[in-house]
Amino acid sequence: MSAADSKSIAIIGGGITGLTAAWRLHRAGYRVTVFEKNPTVGGVIRTTEQDGWLIEGGPTTLPQTPEIAALLTELGLENQRMTSSPAANTRFIVRDGHLIPAPAAFASLLTSPLFSISARLRIFRELLMRPRVRATDTSLANFFAAHFGREFLDYGLDPFVAGIYAGNPEKLSARYAFPRLWQLERTHGSLLRGFRTEARARLTRGETGSPPPLLSFAHGLQTLPNALAAALPSGSIRTDTVVTNIISNRPWKIISKHHDEVETSEFDAIILALPASGLAELVFGTLGERTLATLDHQPHPPVSSLFLGFKRDQVAHSLDGFGALIPAREHRNLLGIHFSSSLFPGRAPAGHVALTVFAGGARQPETARLTTARLLARVLPDLRELLGVSGEPVFVHHTFWPKAIPQYNLGHERFLEPLTRCENQHPGLFIGGNARDGISVPECLKSGTELARKTAEFLQKSPGKNRNF
Numbered sequence: 001m002s003a004a005d006s007k008s009i010a011i012i013g014g015g016i017t018g019l020t021a022a023w024r025l026h027r028a029g030y031r032v033t034v035f036e037k038n039p040t041v042g043g044v045i046r047t048t049e050q051d052g053w054l055i056e057g058g059p060t061t062l063p064q065t066p067e068i069a070a071l072l073t074e075l076g077l078e079n080q081r082m083t084s085s086p087a088a089n090t091r092f093i094v095r096d097g098h099l100i101p102a103p104a105a106f107a108s109l110l111t112s113p114l115f116s117i118s119a120r121l122r123i124f125r126e127l128l129m130r131p132r133v134r135a136t137d138t139s140l141a142n143f144f145a146a147h148f149g150r151e152f153l154d155y156g157l158d159p160f161v162a163g164i165y166a167g168n169p170e171k172l173s174a175r176y177a178f179p180r181l182w183q184l185e186r187t188h189g190s191l192l193r194g195f196r197t198e199a200r201a202r203l204t205r206g207e208t209g210s211p212p213p214l215l216s217f218a219h220g221l222q223t224l225p226n227a228l229a230a231a232l233p234s235g236s237i238r239t240d241t242v243v244t245n246i247i248s249n250r251p252w253k254i255i256s257k258h259h260d261e262v263e264t265s266e267f268d269a270i271i272l273a274l275p276a277s278g279l280a281e282l283v284f285g286t287l288g289e290r291t292l293a294t295l296d297h298q299p300h301p302p303v304s305s306l307f308l309g310f311k312r313d314q315v316a317h318s319l320d321g322f323g324a325l326i327p328a329r330e331h332r333n334l335l336g337i338h339f340s341s342s343l344f345p346g347r348a349p350a351g352h353v354a355l356t357v358f359a360g361g362a363r364q365p366e367t368a369r370l371t372t373a374r375l376l377a378r379v380l381p382d383l384r385e386l387l388g389v390s391g392e393p394v395f396v397h398h399t400f401w402p403k404a405i406p407q408y409n410l411g412h413e414r415f416l417e418p419l420t421r422c423e424n425q426h427p428g429l430f431i432g433g434n435a436r437d438g439i440s441v442p443e444c445l446k447s448g449t450e451l452a453r454k455t456a457e458f459l460q461k462s463p464g465k466n467r468n469f
């Protein structure tokens with residue numbers, strides 16, 4: 001038995017961050033217990049299969065990053081994975097009620113009908129920008145307007161921000177929401193030149209110029225968290241179990257509740273892989289202190305994801321793309337639409353198509369809160385105009401996220417500081433996930449791996465001797 005075998009780690013939160021951390025630690029020989037308050041693992045990764053339809057309530061695709069490829073090999077999932085159809089490379093942006101392909105390369109940026117001639121010239125001038133180190137953070141809107149001008153902001157940035165964050169570019173922080181672009185401005189000045197340099201470097205390394213197809217699985221994205229959970233020793237996952245208190249002492253004590261049963265258990269280290277609201281609710285110690293209560297103020301606008309099934313002949317549009325993003329200036333009731341059945345086979349019964357409509361976000365939070373019938377009545381006129389949809393959907397599935405995606409807005413530091421302070425005050429406790437480490441699934445995966453590395457390093461008490469994660 002190695003030293004690692006005798007150490008036990010509690011992982012609170014069974015989303016992709018917590019499960020990745022658990023898997024990495026298990027592979028390194030540690031005993032792990034994952035506490036998950038829901039009946040199933042996966043967190044916001046939520047697939048439902050019903051009557052021949054496959055519905056993704058949360059994220060819909062994964063990019064093929066090296067980390068994800070490695071994980072799929074470790075879990076033996078390669079034979080279940082599906083790659084997106086070539087159509088997925090095309091993303092449309094709505095302008096004046098028409099779907100226009102979003103420029104995928106620099107050349108098409110300069111010729112795209114999405115932008116007026118003066119906006120294209122303004123974009124071209126960006127190539128002349130010199131490296132800049134800003135003393136203070138700025139909004140994404142200011143950042144992009146400085147680079148590309150106002151029209152690009154409205155039709156280039158805003159729809160993508162709606163698609164990624166369901167957020168408001170006037171409020172989002174350039175530094176925290178898009179750290180890669182913040183860094184490119186520092187090193188290259190021009191973001192376009194920065195992208196070009198990175199693309200050339202990829203080609204030199206023998207990688208292809210265009211991004212590889214996106215991934216999912218025959219039974220949807222939930223396959224990944226389910227496989228991570230199944231690969232852990234039996235009894236490692238405790239679903240329907242909410243952790244309420246953490247008592248910092250060697251060993252750590254955790255108070256959890258499974259239905260009405262309260263239990264105290266002991267561990268050598270703790271990982272918190274919770275969303276901001278979960279972190280805020282945790283009670284530390286015996287005096288009722290909610291050390292991370294500030295996290296409750298991290299904005300998370302609501303989003304509704306409405307999965308709609310139609311007979312093929314009810315939709316005039318060819319649906320030959322990933323989907324359509326809707327700029328705020330278009331004054332529609334939607335943030336975006338995925339052409340779900342065009343991405344992967346098996347998402348809709350034969351002779352049918354599936355669309356997933358996203359509504360709400362920071363732009364129109366009240367729309368996300370509508371009942372299914374009202375939401376449908378609100379979005380169908382837009383779908384008729386944009387995609388030539390006729391009649392009523394033959395299948396409807398509504399997923400409501402009251403707190404969908406954390407917004408890394410200006411002033412985001414005030415949510416990061418308490419997390420760092422809490423970790424410093426409690427050696428052996430590590431915090432990750434989308435409140436802090438990035439909102440995308442690949443970033444959460446990386447967060448889980450990093451949490452595992454730091455926890456093992458702490459338990460080994462020899463910072464130089466990292467296990468290979």
Ligand SMILES: Cc1cc2nc3c(=O)[nH]c(=O)nc-3n(C[C@H](O)[C@H](O)[C@H](O)COP(=O)(O)OP(=O)(O)OC[C@H]3O[C@@H](n4cnc5c(N)ncnc54)[C@H](O)[C@@H]3O)c2cc1C
Nearest residue numbers: 013015016017037043044058059243278433434439440441
């Ligand atoms: C509608 C939507 C669409 C998205 N689309 C994409 C996309 O296309 N691409 C992409 O990359 N990302 C997307 N994201 C973002 C991405 O899916 C998430 O940021 C990521 O999955 C979060 O993973 P996590 O493990 O950090 O958190 P979560 O998935 O939130 O998991 C945390 C878990 O902790 C549990 N928990 C909370 N409190 C307690 C407690 N006290 N005790 C025990 N358990 C607790 C929760 O039940 C939950 O299961 C989307 C998100 C949403 C909401």
